[in-house]
Amino acid sequence: MKRCVSTVLMIVLLAFPSLHIAMAQADIDRVAIITPASRTNQAWDQQGVDNLTAAGEELGIDVEVAENAGYEDITPILQDLVDDGSDLLVCHASGYQTVCPEFAESSGVPVVVIENPGAVQEGLVADIETQAQEAAYLAGVLAGLETKTGTVAIVVTGEPPTWNYMTVGFAEGLHSVKPDAKLLYNSIGEGSYDDAAGAKRVTETVLAAGADIVFGQGDGAAWGMIQAIRDHNEQHADAPAKFIDVIGDKSDSEAKDFLLTSVLFDYTATYLQLIDDLEQGTFGSVVTMNVENNGVRLLEPEIDVSEENWAQVQETREKIVSGDITVSAIGDADGVHNRLKELFPDS
Amino acid sequence: MNIEAVMTAILSAALLSAVPLVLASTGEAIGERAGLLNLGTEGIMLVGAFSGFWVSLRTESLALGLLGGAAAGCLAGALFGIGCVVIGADQVLLGLGLTLAGGGLTAFLFRELFGSSQPLLPTSAGRPFNTLAEHLPVIGPGVFGQKWFFYVAWLIVFGAELVMRRTTFGLRIRAVGESPQAVDAVGISVTRTQCLAATIAGCLAGLGGAGLSVMELGFFQPNVTLGLGFIAIALAMLGRWTPWRIAVIAIMFGLLRGLGSGLQLTRWDVSPDLLQLLPYVGVIVALILTGKGLRMPSALGQTYAQRRRRRPATGSATQE
Amino acid sequence: MVTLRQIRPLRLPQRFPAPALLDSFGAVLIALLCGALLLIVTGHDPVLAYREWVERAILRPAGWQETLVRATPLLFAGLAVLLAMRAGAWNIGIDGQVLTGALAAAIAADWFGGDHRVPLWIIAAVAGLVTGALWAIIPALLRGRYGINEIVTTIMFNYIAMFVTAWLVKGPLGDPDVVLPQTRLIPRDLRLITLGDTRVHIGLIMAIALVLVGGLFLNRTVAGFELTATGASPRAARHGQIPTGKYITGALIGSGAIAALAGVNDVLSTKGVFQGEWNPEYGLVAFALVFLGQRSIIGLFPAALFFGQLSYAADVMPRAAGIAPAFFPTIEGALLITLAVTVWIRHQRGKR
Secondary structure, three states: OOOHHHHHHHHHHHHHHHHHHHHHHHHOEEEEOOOOOOOOOOOHHHHHHHHHHHHHHOOOOEEEEEEEOOOOOOHHHHHHHHHHHOOEEEEEEHHHHHHHHHHHHHHHOOOOEEOOOHHHEEEEEEEEEHHHHHHHHHHHHHHHHHOOOOEEEEEOOOOHHHHHHHHHHHHHHHHHHHHOOEEEEOOOOOOOOOOOOHHHHHHHHHOOOOOOEEEOOOOOOOOHHHHHHHHHHOOOOOOOEEEEEOOOOOOOOOOHEEEEEEEEEEOHHHHHHHHHHHHHHHOOOOOEEEOOOOOOOOOOOOOEEEEEEEEEEEEEEHHHHHHHOOOOOOOOOOHHHHHHHHHHHOO | OOOHHHHHHHHHHHHHHHHHHHHHHHHHHHHHHHHOOOHHHHHHHHHHHHHHHHHHHHHOHHHHHHHHHHHHHHHHHHHHHHHHOOOOOHHHHHHHHHHHHHHHHHHHHHHHHHHOOOOOOOOOOOOOHHHHHOOOOHHHHHHHHHHHHHHHHHHHHHHHHHHHHHHHHHHHHHHHHHHHHHHHHHOOOOHHHHHHHHHHHHHHHHHHHHHHHHHHHOOOOOOOOOOHHHHHHHHHOOOOOOOHHHHHHHHHHHHHHHHHHHHHHHOOOHHHHHOOOOHHHHHHHHHHHOOOOOOOOOOOOOOOOOOOOOOOOOOOOOOO | OOOOOHOOOOOOOOOHHHHHHHHHHHHHHHHHHHHHHHHOOOOOOHHHHHHHHHHHHOOOOHHHHHHHHHHHHHHHHHHHHHHHHHHOOOOOOHHHHHHHHHHHHHHHHHHHHHOOOOHHHHHHHHHHHHHHHHHHHHOOOHHHOOOOHHHHHHHHHHHHHHEEEEEEHOOOOOOOOOOOOEEEOOOOHHHOEEOOOOEEEEEHHHHHHHHHHHHHHHHOOOOHHHHHHHHHOOOHHHHHHHHHHHHHHHHHHHHHHHHHHHHHHHHHHHHHOOOOOOOHHHHHHHHHHHHHOOOOOOHHHHHHHHHHHHHHHHHHHHHHHOOOOOHHHHHHHHHHHHHHHHHHHHHHHHOO
C-alpha cells in the first residue's frame, strides 16, 4: 500500500513539474537587500533596489529594503531582516563581502555577495561577479569614435574595485580605437560618492583641459558632473561635451541632451536566477553579469550618434562575447594607475 | 593639454567654491567677535541651502532663492543668539544641536518632498563682467567670467570688513566679545548686540549655503555641504576673525584643493589621496607659521564653563 | 601664597549629577515628542514608528544586545571627549584618532598573528593607544605651548587621517589577496570574545573599566583635580602654580589615545578588518553623549547606552516604519537643543 502511494506521488510530481516548483516556492516568500547609502541616489544603491523590486514583482515575492546601512557591522540588520522573515539576503556593496558570508554561516540564511568569489559556499553564499569592464570597454570604444577634441576624461568618486574595473575597461576600449587619444583620469577623493561640489569642480577642470567626453563614475556626485557639463555646454554651444554615466539610466533627466550612453548594471535577471537557484537547491555559485547575458550593457544613445559608430560598438561586443577580445579585470587602485600609464603614457 | 585653460578652470572653480566658505566663515567670525562660538554653522548652511533651493524651484528665480536661504539662516542665527544670550544655553551644546537638527531636518524634508527624484535648477545666470574676461589670460576669465552672485558675495564680505572696522556697530560687536562689562557699564545692551551679531552670522551662513545649492551646484542633496561649515569655523579662527584675511585664506584653501585636482592631470605619479591632503595640511602649516600669539576675543565661549547671562546695567554682571 | 582652596573655580563638574540627569531624561522625552510631531506633520504614524522602534531595537534580543555593542566604542569616545573637556580643551579630532587607532590595531594584530588571543589584544590596544596619542600630539602641543586653538587643528587632522589611512590601506598596508582595500582579516577566534550566547563582547567590560578608572583619576587624584581646575578656571589655576599648559597638552594627548581605543574595539570585534571607506564618525555623537550625561563620568554610561540605542534604531526602524533615516539626526539635534535650553529652567528654579 505504501509503495503504491509513493509511486503515485512520484508520478504526480514528475508529471506535474509546476506542482514541484510550487512546493519549493513555498520556501521563498521574502528577499531583502542591504545597501550602504540611500535608495534614492539614482545610482548604485537605487539600481540594486529597483532591480530586486522588479524581480520580486515578477515572482510575487516581498522585497525588504534596508538602506543607509553604511559600513558598520551590519550583522544586526541582517538578523533583523531574517527575524522579519527574509529568506535570502542580498548584500549590495563590496564592503559587505566579509560580514555577509560570516552571517550566513552562523545563521544558516543564504546570502548573495558581490566581488568575492572565494566566499562561495553551497547553499549558503552566492557571489555576483560583474564583468562591468566589458561594457566599459564598449563605452571606451564609443568615446574614442565620438570624441572631436581627442581628449577624453574619466572622473571617479574614489577608487573602489567597482569603479576600478570600469576605468581600466574604458581605457582599453578607448585605446583600441584611438591609441593617440589623451586620457585624463581624476579621482575626486576617497569615498566622495556624495561630493557633488567636488565633482563639479573636477569636471570643470577636465573640461577645461580639453575633454569633450567625460566618463563619470559617482553616485550622488554624478549630478555635480552633469551640472558642470550643462554649464560648459551653455558657454560653448558650438563644442558641447558629452557624458557617459554608470549603473543607472538618467535619460529622463536634464542630462538627456548630452548623455552619450551609460554602462548599465541590470541585476534583474541575475536576481531572478539566484532566487530560482535557491528554490532548485542549486544555490551557492558564482553568477556572472557580462555583456553576453546583458547583465551589463550600454544604454542606447538618445542623442545623435552615427550609425557606423554604433554598429562598430555592436561588433566589438560580439568580439568580446566570442572571446576574440579580452578585457583586463584590474580592481586595485595601483593596478589601475599602472595600466593607465601603460596604455596612455603621454597623458 | 591647454595649460592656460586648466589653470583658468582651477582658478574659476576655486574662487567660486570659496564663496560659500567665505560667507559662512565671515558670519562665524562676526559671531565669535561678539563672543559667540557657533558650532551650528554646518546646520545653518544646510538650512540655507535647502531653503534656497526650494524657493528657487518654486519661484523659478535664483535671486529669490538666495534671499530665501539668507532669511532662513537669519532665523536660525537669531534662534541661536536668543538661546545663548537670553536663555543662557551652553553655546557648544546648542551649536551641535543646530548642526544635527539642521542636517537631519533638511535631509528628512528633502526625502519627503522629492523622494527619489533629483530636481535640478537651470544653470544659466547672468555673467555681468564677461566681456572683460578676454583681456587677461587665466585671471581674466577666472575673475571676470563668474556669475553675478559671485560679485555680490565678495561685496558683502568687503562690506562686512568695513562694518567691523569702521562703524560704531562693528566696534560694539568687538567690544562685547572682549569685555562685556565695559559695554554694559556704558549702557549699551549686550544682549541686543550679541543677538544681532548671531543673526547676521546666521544670515551669512544661510546665504553661503544657498550660494552652494543655488549658484554653484544648481541642486540640493542631503548633507550637501559635507563639513564645509566646520571648515568655515576653522578658517574664521585662522583668519583672526578679520573678513579680509578670511577671504584670502578661503581663496588659498580653494586653490590648494584645485591644485590637488590639477596635479592629477599631470604626469606626476602621486596618489590622488595624498593630493587631497594639500588644503588641510596647508591650514596646519599656516597656523603654525602665523598662529602664535593668536589672541582670541577674551570672552569667547571657549571653555565648557558657561558664560553668564548678561543682565542690563545693575552692576551685577560677572565675567569668568 | 594662594592655595587652591582659596580660589573658587567657577563651575566644577558635577560628581553626583543625579538631579541634572533628570534634566537629561526630560530632554529625551521632549525630543521624542518633537519627533512624533514631525512625523504627524509629514503624514506618518508616530505610534507605528515608535512601536517598531521599541520592538526591534529594544525588546528583541538582537536589539538590546546590539545597543550594548554600539555603546562600547561610544564609551571610549565619550571618555576621550570628557577628559579633554575637563581640562578646558575641545578634542574635535576624535574621528581621525579612531581611524588611525583602528588601522594601527589592525596592522599590529595581523603582524602579531599567532594563536593566542589576549596577547594579540594587548598588542593591538597598545598600537592603537600610541597611534591615537601621536595623532593628537601636534594639536596638543600647539595648544599647550602656543595657545593655538585645537578646534581648528583637530578638524584638519580628521581630514588628514581620512586620506592618509585610505592611501595606506589601498597600498602598502592592504591585504594583497583581496581586491577591496582592507587589511588582512583577523580570524574570528582571535577577536574579542563574546559574553555567553550574546553578541556583546568583552570590549564592553574594558570600556566600563576604563571609564571607572578615568573617573577615579579625574575625581580622586591630585593630578585629576589639578586638571579639572585647569579647565574650570585657567587663570586661578595658574595662580595656584598649576602648569596649565602641560595639563592641557596631556589631556589632549590622553584624549587622543582613548579615542583610538574606540577604533581598536571595532577592529577587534565587529569589523575584524580596517576598510578604506569606513568612518564611523563617533566624534559628533561623543560630544552629544557627554552633554547628555551632564559632563559627568557616571552620566557617560546611560548616555552611551542611549546613543548606542539610537544608532541601532536608526538602522532598523526607518525601514519598518517607512520613513527616511534622517529622522534620527533630527531628534538627536532636538535633544541637544532641548538640553541646552533646560539650563534656563534650572536657572529659574535656582533663583527661587
